[in-house]
Amino acid sequence: MSEVKTELTEALQWVHEDWSEERIRRGRVALERASARQRRARRAGVASAAALAMAATVVAFAWPRSSGELAFSGFSPIGVSTTASSEDTPGALRFQDGSVAIPLGTDTAMATSRDEREHAELELLGGAARFDVVPRPSRAFEVQVGSVRVSVLGTRFDVRRQPRHVLVHVLRGRVRVQWLGGERVLTATQSGLFPLELPGGAGAEVEGASDAGTQPETTETTTADEFDLDFTLDPPDEFLEGSREEEGEPGADGEARGGPRRAAGDWRTLARAGRYDDAYEAARGVTVGDSMSELLLAADTARLTRHLPEAVGHLERALGLHPSDRRAHLAAFTLGRVLLQNGQPDRAARAFARAQQLDSTGVLREAALAREVQALARAGNRDAARRRARTYLAQYPSGRHANSVRAYADGP
């Protein structure tokens, strides 16, 4: 008897399945899609009920009555979301006010969860999309990507959902991005990479958020907009808190370290607050530390105050000292941009090539390759530009820079 029971117990223990990451990822996308559908249906139901009640009230008061007869006329629900696909762009979602969300790939999955006078909301469940939002202060426009929320302040911007992060790139205007670790406002030409989850608790695992130049580059060609992708050089404070201790950077125990370090802390504070001119002045005569965070911040301060050779120095030092740092590819990418701005396209091309090598996550690879093509062309190296352009088109046939790159690939 007990032997049978043991056999049975042992056999039943085999009733289980593997839940691979891929299965969970697919399930999550399906769940979020279903959840968005459910919310839409619920809102439509509420709106229909409200419309029904309103219509009933109107009819009850306004309809001419005859000898105790209460008549109902036909009515249509009002206030129901009428988001529909745009006619000109397949898969695009158009909002009542003319704002539009355009999918940037075949893997894009998005759903409108609210389209009202005061509030429009869309969920990006997978892939990437471009949002062209009609500015209207009285209406909030929000994009939810997992735990990351992008609030729009009248703008044009791209959002890409990656397995662990959300990439936001602002083309025009401003957006506010809120993630589990904090929030940040991005303005035109700025980009940020925000984590979908914080595995170690609040504020523990921010991969980075960007603060690129606040003004569009004036030295770019007419296709600059296509290439204008910039990345994290100013991680949020909570990230810096962690890295300070790791790297022995001044500021982790600033009270004990004394005068010159306090001065260095001042320029860092100013730089993080976006006051780069003040930060640059405060940093005069202060030795910049060797940590990656400090070098990147110093590079930002220098390049955004148009001290490009100094920025190049900081970035090259950062790459030399920290080639394995997880932000090394960002440093190389920015070095390429600065060199390009500084009229050194041949060196810029090498920096962009290095950014591709260092980018283990693949987040920047496409942009860096596109920039490399641009830099090679500007350096007069047409053969190399054509070769790299063809590589780009082979790897990213419908990439976001494909149209710009194609001009270089099609040359003689």
Place this chain on the structure above:
Amino acid sequence: MTPAPPLLRVVSASPEESEPPHAQDHIPRGDLGALYVRYAAYVGAIALRLTGRPEEVDDLVQDVFLAAHRGLRRRETEAEVKGWLATVTVRMAKRRLQRLRLRGFFGQDDGARFDELVAPGASPEQKALVARIYRVLEREPVANRVAWILRRVDGHSVAEVAALCECSPATAKRRIAAASVAIEEVMGRV
């Protein structure tokens, strides 16, 4: 007076998993996607054992999270979250089994292939034994089947089975016993 049902015990998602993996972590109650990532395997394991149909599991897990989401906001600890998810899973699995039975009655269900139910690594004898047990359970009333699986496969106490099945302990005991009789006929006394 009926005593209050006991707190549910946390059951591991698989035999290998002995500790709750995120016991001390923040529970992302407001984020359905993050909740899914964290608990899908746990819910999936219960769903598989109750239904015996791997092809139904993904849909059922999705339904569970959609239905359980609001209730999860009121659950504070890992044990409470898992307890609530288990309760909803049992509820949804029962409904689904009843629906499948109805479809089978009208000839619209091909029936389950319990031979594919066990994980790779089980012996052919174990595979056959599991299939036999589930075939017997397939003929039993859904409530009896679910109670028996929760007791004998998941290892819950009678009180826990009662809480999960939302019935009294006496009813839970009666259902377990009824399913056991059917299985004994095939297996001998277990």
